[in-house]
Amino acid sequence: MPRYDTAVLNGTVVVPYVGALRCDVGVRDGRIAALVDSIAAGDAxxxxxxxxxxxxxxxxxxxFHIGIYRDLATDAQSETASALAGGVTTVLSYFRTGQNYLNKSGPYRTIFPEVVAATEGHAYTDFGYHIGVMTTEQLDEVDWLVGAQGVGSFKYYMFYKGLNLTSDSTRGSAYTMADTYDLGHLYLLMRQVAAAAIKYGAGGRVSLSLHCEQAELIRVFMEEVKRSGPGGLEGYHRARPPLTEQLSIAEALVLTDATRCPVNLLHLSSAEAVASGAKGRRDHPHLDIRLETTLHHLALTHATAGGIxxxxxxxxxxxxxxEALWRAVEDxxxxxxxxxxxxxxxxxxGEDLWKALPGFGGTALLYPYLLSEGHLRRGLGLARVAELASANPARAFGLYPRKGTIAVGGDADLVVLDPNLERIVTPEVLGSAQDFTPFAGMPVRGWPTHTLLRGRMVFQDGGVRGKPEGQYVKRPVGRDGATP
Ligand SMILES: [Zn+2]
Structure with missing residues (x-):
């Protein structure tokens, strides 16, 4: 009997918060069993x-948004396959009731098990869900969602309350299928999440994620841009300018301070937004505030993102x-x-900017882009790359240290990446069901050659291997006092 099921030999192992080390990795029963100077090939x-x-x-x-615009199971399959191409082994996806996704509302007691069941058997990566608490009745489900269902994180959309103020006929209540989706609802939600964070926090972090854009300002700027331009993505940027992020972050942080709710400020897109988030953290050192940005805000500008x-x-x-976002990543x-x-x-x-669906895919670029632009071009340390894409999100969302690091006892989710492998981005390279990409034409160096999920080879030489056997991960991983 070999000592290990699998061994990864001769590589440079990147351990978050530690650095890059030369060692071999032994894997047994889906977990990392050894980090040693040398494993004999016959031992694996x-x-x-x-x-x-x-x-x-x-x-x-x-x-991530599994199933936002397409059938949930179909989308889970194609898009987690795309995730593997970028070295992603765990996806945490947003789900909410209302328009898109399952296009319905109701209690999560019936809807949430349906969401997990639709994903299971289709996901190639392990997965979890952040839940948008949209209605008053769902507020009382927060404790159940964490304690019984392993939903360790929630979401509030600061700009949805204004959807009924914008020009088209999509009224806010029709879109959210909610009664009172406003700052009062947010305050109540923060109280619920703060209570759950205290109750379950020993097992890992429980938090609320915030999409920060301010609705009334969007209404004003959108009307101006529609009237007098500019067109295209520059117009879209001016219709929802950084000021809307700034004000929204300020509103959110007042309530964060009042409730002590741990929060994540999502997809910060502008110099102003990151400055507001960072200032919020400086001004409130007693609060737990995490800052996020996206690949597309780091990589693209309104001039380069391909139009609509x-x-x-x-x-x-x-x-x-x-550049401001990159500085904040670097420091x-x-x-x-x-x-x-x-x-x-x-x-x-389509052709009409204002009617076009928002969003697109990019998960297959997560490690490759950070390696290429962050490490190779800007000199970002390898450990820092692994922290940004793996360890920090794992810690923020109650997965650490089962996920997010390379440590004995943790899940053997390992990516072997060739720092010299260069590809020009096309939809085919990303392996998603999406037939376009705003990143098209970008040269990217540093792609995965092998990916292991809980010790199983799931991606090799540019293709997915085996069946979609990703598991639903209950968070926080240590919430029952069990060894994660
Ligand atoms: Zn999103």
Missing amino acids: GAVVDARGKLVLPGAVDSH VGKVNPPIRTEADR GRIDTVVSDHACCAEADK
């Missing part, structure tokens, strides 16, 4: 030769914003980088 049932390559902890893409296909909320902004103000993956078809974008 299977061997992966990682000579000249990096061995990284599987990325945790903590901002690059429509997303918050918008893609300017080169100066992009540690930003904790996590995510894809905000939302698969849609080019036809869903």
Whole structure:
């Protein structure tokens, strides 16, 4: 009997908060069993030769939208396959009642098990869900969602309350299928999540994620841009300018301070947004505030994102914003980088900017883009890359240290990545069902060659291997006092 099921030999192992080390990794029963200077090939049932390559902890893409615009099971299958191509082994996806997704409302006691059942058997990665608490009756389900269902994180959309103020006929209540979705609802939700964070916090972090854009300001700027331009993605950026993020973050932080709710400020897109988030953290050192940005806000500007296909909320902004976000990634103000993956078809974008569906996919670029632009071009440390894409999201969302690091006892979610492998981004390279990509034409160096999920080879030489056997992960992972 070999001592290990699998061994990853001769690689440079990147351990978050530690650094890059030369060692071999032994895997047994789906977990990391040994980190040692050398494992004899005969001691392992299977061997992966990682000579000249990096061995990284599987990325945790903590901002994902499985099933937002397509059938949930179908989308889970194609889009988690795309995630594997970028070294992502765990996806944390947003779900809410209302329009899109399952297009209905009701209690999560009936709807949430349906969501997990629709994903299971279709996901190639392990997965979890953040839940949008949309209605007054769902507020009372927060404790049950954490304690019984392992939902360790929730979401509030600051700008939905204004959907009924915008020009088209989609009234807010029709879209959210909610009664009183406003700052009062947010306050009550923060109280619920703060209580759950105290009750379950010993097992890992419980938190609320916030999409920060301010609805009344969007209404004013959108009317101006529709009247007098500019058109295209620059117009979209001006219709939802950084000021709307700034005000929304300020509103959210007043309530965060009042409730002591742990929060995540999602997809910060502008210099102003990241400055507001960072200032909020400085001004309130007693609060738990985490900052996130996305691959597309780091990589693209309104001039380079390909026109209408690059429509997303918050918008893609300017080169100066992009540089400001990179500075915040480099100096540690930003904790996590995510894809905000939302698969849609080019036809869903159409010709009319204002009617086009917002969002697009990018999960397959998570490690490759951070390696290419962050490490190789800007000199970001390898450990920091693994922290941004794996360890920090795992800690923020109650998965650590089962996920998010390379440590004995943790899940053997390992990515072997070739730092010299270069590809030009096309929809085919990303392996998603999406037939376009705003990242098209970008040269990216540093792609996974092998990915293990709980010790099983799930991706090799550019293709997915085996069946979709990703598991639902209950969070926080230590919430029952069990060994995670
Ligand atoms: Zn999103």
